[in-house]
Amino acid sequence: GCGDKKATSEKPAKTDKLVIYCPHPLAFINPLVTEFEKQSGVKVEVVAAGSGELLKRVESEKANPLGDIFWGGSLGTMKPKANLFENYTSVNEDKIQPAFKNTEGPLTRFTDIPSVIMVNTNLIGDIKVEGYEDLLNPKLKGKIAFCDPAKSSSSYEHLINMLYAMGKGDPEKGWDYVKALCANLDGKLLSGSSAVYKGVADGEYAVGCTFEEGGATYVADGAPVKLVYMKEGVISKPDGVYIIKNAKNMENAKKFIDFITSKDAQTIIVKQLHRRSIRTDVEPPKGLIDKDKINIINDDEAVVVANKTKWLDKFKDIFTSVK
Amino acid sequence: MSVAIHIDHVVKRYEQVTIIPDLSAHIKNGEFFTLLGPSGCGKTTLLRMIAGFNSIEGGQIKFDERLINDIPAHKRNIGMVFQNYAIFPHLTVRENVEYGLKLRGLDKAAIKKKVDDILKVVKIEDYQDRLPERLSGGQQQRVALARAIVIHPNVLLMDEPLSNLDAKLRIEMRSAIREVQNQVGITTVYVTHDQEEALAISDRIAVMHAGVIQQIGNPQSIYTRPYNVFVSTFIGHSNLFAGKIKVDALKTFVVFNDGYQIELEHLGEVTDGQEVIISVRPEEFSVQEDGLQCTISSRVFLGKYVNYKLAFAPNMLVANQVSIEFSQDLGHAERIFEQGDMITLRPNKAKINIFTADAEAKNLIKGVKQYE
Amino acid sequence: MSVAIHIDHVVKRYEQVTIIPDLSAHIKNGEFFTLLGPSGCGKTTLLRMIAGFNSIEGGQIKFDERLINDIPAHKRNIGMVFQNYAIFPHLTVRENVEYGLKLRGLDKAAIKKKVDDILKVVKIEDYQDRLPERLSGGQQQRVALARAIVIHPNVLLMDEPLSNLDAKLRIEMRSAIREVQNQVGITTVYVTHDQEEALAISDRIAVMHAGVIQQIGNPQSIYTRPYNVFVSTFIGHSNLFAGKIKVDALKTFVVFNDGYQIELEHLGEVTDGQEVIISVRPEEFSVQEDGLQCTISSRVFLGKYVNYKLAFAPNMLVANQVSIEFSQDLGHAERIFEQGDMITLRPNKAKINIFTADAEAKNLIKGVKQYE
Amino acid sequence: MNKKLLTWNFWTAVTALAVVVFGLFLIYPLLSLFISSFQDPATGALTMENFAKFFRKKYYYQSLINSMWVTTCVTILSIIIGTALAYFMTAYKVKFKGAVEIFVIISMLSPPFIGAYSWVLLGGRSGIITQFLTELFHREWPSIYGFSGILLVLTLKLYPFIYLYVSGALKKIDASLIEAAESLGCSGMKKVATVIMPLLLPTILAGALMVFMNALADFGTPMLIGEGFNVMPVMIYSEFISEVGGQANFAAAMATMMVILTSTIFLLQKYIVNRKSFTMSSLRPMQVKQLSGFKNAIMHLGIYVLVFVSMIPQFTVMYTSFLKTNGQLFLPGFSLNSYVIVFDNLALAITNTYTYSFAAIFIIVLLGMLIAYITTRRKNWLTDIIDTLSMFPYIIPGSVLGITLLLAFNDEPLILSGTALIIIVSLVIRRLPYTLRSSSAILYQISPSVEEASISLGASPLKTFFKITAVMMLPGVLSGAILSWITCINELSSSVILYTGGTRTMSVAIYTEVIRASYGTAAALSTILTVTTVAALLLFFKVSGSKDISL
């Protein structure tokens, strides 16, 4: 209530509280937060909402931050906003895989997330889906769950992925594929990341373009779905956990970063939450194929960042013109 | 195509309260029938039952031979003028009046002509494009009147349609109503509290009291030969004197308590010594040598005549009368009296009425009928 | 603690239309002042200006010496009875009446007593716990009346407060109003369309026409000596004859177009041969040997008297009159005439009024004043 | 002139209050938004580019067309259904009327996303109904997605608005007007069309405006079932708040356009209402009649089917909440597991929800009635502006409004962020229009002479307002207040920006689950919300002693 006001604005550095902004579902948050509370004795308050909303909050609250930790958000999204976050290197940095080191300062990596195609095994029948090319199959017309890349980061990652994969390393050459794909979408474009995996799992769509965890959860829960790692190439991007600049509970925030990158936490993540660890010493999750078996490709981050608006606009034009 | 209205033993209850216990009346085809009675006696209620807006808890109402108890209001082809006008606030004056005609599917030219005519008749043609909220009370009432008349209904029901008009306009509206009514022969049921109006305009009048019809008759008989004391005092003023019947061998007299007696030839069955109420209207007195002695206690000028309030010896009068009055016609008055003057007034024996002194207080004059 | 009301040159406009161009009147302390006029002439408008509900576009209104143009309505200590009743629909009858008293912070017992009294006076004590929707029209009107009177305001404004009541109740209500008014000395402005009521109840009457006051005077002078033809025909009926003045050496006559002439002693300035309008009221005729010849064209029975419509040679009359009437008092009638009878009527020379034949149509009788 | 002076003190104070409230909590926060819509994202220089861009790309302007089209259809359908239902429920005896009314109100109570998701479960490609129909007729059955789906879902969610407004007004119609029409030979539909509808027009327009704005602003439904049928709110939302990081200036430009568009519509509506409104002093309300035989059966059937259909999402949600789940997946069989998961923090969320909504509704009713009064009875340019302003928060996407509030009150001199106060402020600002509209609609119907009567008896305008006008308004206001309250309870988009751990509400909790597809727990929370709301409503009607909801 109103009484909090004073408390939050004048607390000294030593506190027993931590406010986490987090777009993950309770089922994901609860085990980790409980564990953290148990270990540290800090009382955690979770403010959950969409990552866009949370990011906007952080931006708006610059003058008087109300949160301490921003937990979630793909690296691609967060990089441009890095100035909103505090520099901090976790105590576990030496155990992190080389690709996922916090080189920027504020951007601690948390898990590794490849893009995948999710297939509903009940609906797919004998249609072969092994990669992007197979999505152009006329039999799948209107049965593909794809989100507007302007609205969903997983879909955006997919757009980048297909540009690089289908353009064979030159994103400009990938647009012909995008055009063909858009035609096969049959005017259907979803508005949120979760609509894709939820839609495929519920049988609304035969296939969907989503991120690994989104689909993996369903696989683990026993839904009639499977994951396909595009044979043309898969880009895998980490997401992260960040300390909000001038956080009121700075000490606890740092503790949390240390905890979440620790072996304990990462093990929970892999065992229970179907995500890939960024640590060198944690096994990949059961049920997910090894990363070496995936055709991993890389994008050129500089190009991607520079072209973001242009590419999103281009997608819009293509989508509206083929419709 | 007007109809006769037969009202048979109708009953009206609002929840527990019975407003009309058992009422019958037969209104003739094309007749102008007026309901007269004190405020709250059930006039509006009865009218609304005929119109179809109030449920009927018992008895039946027929239009000619057709039982209408269960026929919805809009199929009865009635015209109604409501006590509170009920003009459509969203329509202009002209649109209000056109409304019923349009529903009847008349062509435009015919509608225009009819509406123009009626607007002229009720003198609101100057306001025809106004919305009702910008009209005066009387103007609104005339819109309501025009709207009901213009459709030439079989039955026209009017609930105090002229209550907010000045005398001149009332008289004009009255003749307009009568004219339309005669032209197309509309059976009309009219509610008014204005007796003069009722007397002037009606073919027959029903006087109601507490949901019960006291008398039905033409204006003249209602006024001159009221069926009971209620009617006598309600229609026009009546001065009530206590008195006795004196019957001797040949003649019958009615005797006032001061001994003054009048011979009456046209009394019905009476017995010697029977107590009666003698009713004398204010204008039935004349200043004479012989008669009843009294003092003038106040005087009001009323245009055509002067109204005096009179003081009598208390034992002369029936109790609880608001005032005893003498109305002196100014056309013939030889002298105007002052407060305090003692005068002698002789009742006009051809005109006075004699009522029984019991609770029924019925008229004892021969040939007085309750329903005519 | 009543007040005098001074109305000086007030103007009222609704948007473009001027309803009251320039009106002045002075209402005395404790007086019963009546506004009389045709429907739509601006009576309600003027009343609402006094009450403070209509803006005043010009001129001023004072209560005693206090200019009230800008004093808000609720501080004027007025009581008002609205033409459409305006009872609070969500309050019971008793609560409606109590409302004003509660605002004045009276203690409970006093309120109860006052309300009980007034409910009895207006005869609605039986309905005191009902909501207004379950009252008849007349009952509602009485609630409105009680509510305004009970607070004993300085100024009581009433807009046709009795229009929905029957004659008996009207008379009772009238005396109730007068009684309260006399008791506490409330200056009362009363709007009515009922002339008889106006004549009976008022100290003075203002006759209005199209926003202009035609005459202010006591009832008797308004009726017997109207200032102009409008007043003469609006208050009571007047038969208008065309005529000429004849002045010879000693005497002044007024000559009807058929040559019948009457000597008048009390005329103001006239010239020989001047065209005039001669106004004779229906009751100012008497059947005589000499006089004006006419035919009876219809007859209506009106209780106290019989009203005949007369037919005259057209050149005798001023044009455009609805009817020419003779009203025969039944107390004195020797004979009742039939349609078609030819009769000779002599106007009562002491009572007839003579008006100029010009647009102003002013009364030529000596001593007739417009404002009294 | 006289009139103004007459009431200078109190009503001027109210006007001033309104100016302060809207100035501080609306104009001040929104100003920066409007300014930024004219700014270049990179340089901050003034430009029209953001607007130009909108009209260059079909992707954008098509969404405006889509929005207008679907909104118009929803509004028309809602008017038809809502008015018809209100008429039948008021004019005729309907069995289980109380229950029907509660259901109608409850069908509005559909927290964002979850209601629409129920429709996916039912009418999606593998939805229960679709599957059933497909098997029955052996042909592909259209699914819920796209235009017609949005139309269905929004109409069912929004017709109650019209219902509540109109049934309030119907009870104020003077029965003798209807009787007058009947006496002139008019009946049935004709009577409705020529007398009842025109008399209700101000109210219907007020309700229609609410529906229109609501449909235009709703983004949960099209987001979930739009499938490429892009609409403005989704567009603004995603440009402003997307995970991908949109373009704030461009989003601001779109929001500005929406504000201009809706203000125009609002002014138009106001113009018509002003011209088409009239006072009625209704002493005799409409009598409730008993329909008989066939007609009666048809009417009941119609009403029950309608109510059942609009309750389907609620039923589905309740049903879902008891399903056994494994993570995000529904399994065959029932369990209370979803309830167990959400049980932590539940007490806080429930207390918060009801504390905030009651605090807000109290302020809303008070402000709503006062502002309605000045805007209908004390018309001048200032009150006109206030009236128009009051509609702004209604149309600006809640999240955008939330952010502007956050930006405005997160710094000296007035730090409100993170407090309950800011949530209540946003509730009041956003939900005031319902009460305001219903209040002014009812005011149009109350004859001023009743107020004058009170003033003539010595009550000051202030007293008159509270003792007479307000009391007479209450029945009408109530319908708007219920809408305000229900939508306060449902309110999400701005709260989700403004809440902190201590101020989370039920709908925030539901949303949190929904965004990551944890529908079992969302359904459980939603069911708890519905049940407690019904309980609160019943309690309210019990305490206030009124039989009807809309009165």
Ligand SMILES: Nc1ncnc2c1ncn2[C@@H]1O[C@H](COP(=O)(O)OP(=O)(O)OP(=O)(O)O)[C@@H](O)[C@H]1O
């Ligand atoms: N709001 C308004 N706008 C324009 N004209 C109006 C308005 N109110 C009344 N009028 C006009 O002003 C004139 C005077 O109206 P007012 O109500 O004062 O008449 P009145 O003398 O009380 O008549 P009545 O006896 O019929 O009630 C009428 O012609 C009426 O049409």
Ligand SMILES: Nc1ncnc2c1ncn2[C@@H]1O[C@H](COP(=O)(O)OP(=O)(O)OP(=O)(O)O)[C@@H](O)[C@H]1O
């Ligand atoms: N809805 C109702 N419920 C209960 N009683 C009612 C209702 N409507 C009218 N009454 C009562 O029925 C009686 C008759 O009412 P009605 O309106 O018929 O009177 P009225 O003769 O028209 O009187 P007025 O001349 O005053 O209009 C009155 O005593 C009234 O109080």
Ligand SMILES: [Mg+2]
């Ligand atoms: Mg009546």
Ligand SMILES: [Mg+2]
């Ligand atoms: Mg008037």
